[in-house]
Amino acid sequence: MARVVILGAGISGHTAALHLRRLLKKQHEVVVVSPSPDYNWIPSNIWVGVGRMKTGQVKFPLAPVYRKKKIDFRQAKAVAIWPEGAGDNHTGAVDIEYTLPGREGERQRLSYDFLVNATGPKLNFAATPGLGPDAGFSLSVCTPAHAEQTAARLVEVIKKLESGERQRLVVGVGHGACTCEGAAFEYAFNVEHELRVRGLRDRAEVVYLTNEYELGDFGVGGMSFEQDGYVTSSQLWTESLFKERGVRAILRAHVQRVEPGKVFYETLDGEEDALSFDFAMLLPPFRGQELEAFDRAGGDITSELFAASGFMKVDADYTPKGYDEWQAADWPRTYVSPKYPNVFAIGIAFAPPHPISRPHSTSSGTVISPAPPRTGMPSAIMGRQVARSIADMVNKGKGAPTHTASMAEMGAGCVASAGAGIMHGTAASMTMYPIVPDHGKFPDYGRNIKQTTGEIGLAGHWMKHLLHHMFIYKAKARPGWSFIPE
Amino acid sequence: MTGEHIHTIAPMPTKKTVRRRTSVPMQAYRFAVVSLRMLKMIRRTHMT
Numbered sequence: 001m002a003r004v005v006i007l008g009a010g011i012s013g014h015t016a017a018l019h020l021r022r023l024l025k026k027q028h029e030v031v032v033v034s035p036s037p038d039y040n041w042i043p044s045n046i047w048v049g050v051g052r053m054k055t056g057q058v059k060f061p062l063a064p065v066y067r068k069k070k071i072d073f074r075q076a077k078a079v080a081i082w083p084e085g086a087g088d089n090h091t092g093a094v095d096i097e098y099t100l101p102g103r104e105g106e107r108q109r110l111s112y113d114f115l116v117n118a119t120g121p122k123l124n125f126a127a128t129p130g131l132g133p134d135a136g137f138s139l140s141v142c143t144p145a146h147a148e149q150t151a152a153r154l155v156e157v158i159k160k161l162e163s164g165e166r167q168r169l170v171v172g173v174g175h176g177a178c179t180c181e182g183a184a185f186e187y188a189f190n191v192e193h194e195l196r197v198r199g200l201r202d203r204a205e206v207v208y209l210t211n212e213y214e215l216g217d218f219g220v221g222g223m224s225f226e227q228d229g230y231v232t233s234s235q236l237w238t239e240s241l242f243k244e245r246g247v248r249a250i251l252r253a254h255v256q257r258v259e260p261g262k263v264f265y266e267t268l269d270g271e272e273d274a275l276s277f278d279f280a281m282l283l284p285p286f287r288g289q290e291l292e293a294f295d296r297a298g299g300d301i302t303s304e305l306f307a308a309s310g311f312m313k314v315d316a317d318y319t320p321k322g323y324d325e326w327q328a329a330d331w332p333r334t335y336v337s338p339k340y341p342n343v344f345a346i347g348i349a350f351a352p353p354h355p356i357s358r359p360h361s362t363s364s365g366t367v368i369s370p371a372p373p374r375t376g377m378p379s380a381i382m383g384r385q386v387a388r389s390i391a392d393m394v395n396k397g398k399g400a401p402t403h404t405a406s407m408a409e410m411g412a413g414c415v416a417s418a419g420a421g422i423m424h425g426t427a428a429s430m431t432m433y434p435i436v437p438d439h440g441k442f443p444d445y446g447r448n449i450k451q452t453t454g455e456i457g458l459a460g461h462w463m464k465h466l467l468h469h470m471f472i473y474k475a476k477a478r479p480g481w482s483f484i485p486e
Numbered sequence: 487m488t489g490e491h492i493h494t495i496a497p498m499p500t501k502k503t504v505r506r507r508t509s510v511p512m513q514a515y516r517f518a519v520v521s522l523r524m525l526k527m528i529r530r531t532h533m534t
Contacts, residue, residue, distance in 0.1 A: 429520045
């Protein structure tokens, strides 16, 4: 009998758990450890943040799904990994600490034959003083609770606008090394849309504050695609949307601190400024969860398993190189730890070998460029492929992973909402292939420009709405779930 | 504002383009096109 322990029940971990349960025989155990009792379809949190959805529409309890699928669910957080076992026990183990009401703080050691680290990001609000809704002065849409709080604050802003007051709304990222610019873009345009449909747009100033070098970068170095006989760029396309909708943009910015009603930032050219606000939704930077690792004798091997960012090292080439030396082959294919062949890391939990966007920093060394996104479709595909590899290792005795999911070999579909509404909503529907540019295969633009596309329209909103329902159906493991692609 | 980017060269969409973006018949057609494009991408990516 084999036991597979999956840390995390987000998009990648939950996908891996469902596929493993489907692929492994009943005598094998699938255990999921997650500190949250709920699954959250994070891409729809932006709609909670503008009041278009309730939190119950973007999350559901995991326990009934896992009970139905005979997956052992522990509502707990992982705190330490013992990949070689501990003491005389040579089986790998993970220490967990329960968050389940009634068992809070209780620790347990779980042994495993295979471990999948899908712990996602730690929302690192602490990296910027004053950032975040809990201990700071800005808002977030990273969790359903944060998004609900943000929506309530937006209602207050709308009331002030209705009473004739002017308001400034700042939306963007709260640190120079943030990722998920796509989510900030979506939220900015959803807020702008909500104000416009209420006839309040002329009293509101919407400012997008970003660490991107150019608009349309989205942490993937921007995109090129064919349109009407020309090769155009996501930069021109995104700038056009900003111009059309009257959203001001501050680029190449690192937020230094947030004070009540004021955000302080520096830009790549070294200048510093402050921007007053009535409403600020600023996403935090990410780092790996606080997980330690020990060898059998109890020696600390955290730095062997994890990069300095807290993300887990996998089969990538982490050799430091200049931007022009980066290669598609640097990116991981199987997500297995180079040191422990039964330990994997997927989704945001794996350490990327380098950014995708060209890195930039100020003369004083402040990094101002997006970290690579690895959420949504690629995360889910990693979950499925790692599940298939582990199933082959368990069922067929394969000695190494049999399936791959390199971000330099896969494409992605992305729908970025620019305003909700079944008749008046819009979204940018994008496809790109591959996600990580491969200048060896595609020397001109790094990607296949026929398969890298983008268009704005109501159809995109319908698509995003459809995907919301389809992926929640799939995550609930309803009949036929495995036929829905990741 | 320091760091503000003014989109001077970005093209403004024409009224016709803006109308097309929310025209239900046109967008029903685009929905089919975008769906096919996504399916093609999914198929290619799931072949790995």
